[in-house]
Amino acid sequence: MVQHELPADARARTGVPVRTCVGCRKRELATDLLRVVVAGSGPEGSLVTPDLRRRLPGRGAWIHPDPECLSLAERRRAFGRALRVSGPLDISAVGLRVAAEAERSAPARDVESSTEPLEEKRHTQS
Numbered sequence: 001m002v003q004h005e006l007p008a009d010a011r012a013r014t015g016v017p018v019r020t021c022v023g024c025r026k027r028e029l030a031t032d033l034l035r036v037v038v039a040g041s042g043p044e045g046s047l048v049t050p051d052l053r054r055r056l057p058g059r060g061a062w063i064h065p066d067p068e069c070l071s072l073a074e075r076r077r078a079f080g081r082a083l084r085v086s087g088p089l090d091i092s093a094v095g096l097r098v099a100a101e102a103e104r105s106a107p108a109r110d111v112e113s114s115t116e117p118l119e120e121k122r123h124t125q126s
Ligand SMILES: [Zn+2]
Pocket: 021, 022, 023, 024, 025, 026, 063, 064, 066, 069
């Protein structure tokens, strides 16, 4: 399997910081990841919300706006670890955001092939 090694290069080229996706653990440009933070607590637990402007204070976690990465992160409880919160998390807001992003970037594709359009998108966006 060929890995696309872009982080070091990409950082040199664009000056954009690189973060690690809490789902697939791949390093990625921060601009291509969704930042999430804990925004408070709700009835379901700590409220994890997307930080679209990447400006909210506090610890953030970074994830690809990809349903697969989201479910990976959920399964491994990576959000709790990255955000330093224990107990239940309500990530429904993040789920909605990821679903919206996925629909926008890959309208008529299977979830399985969702990494490919993201690779392409990265080049056209930078
Ligand atoms: Zn990922």
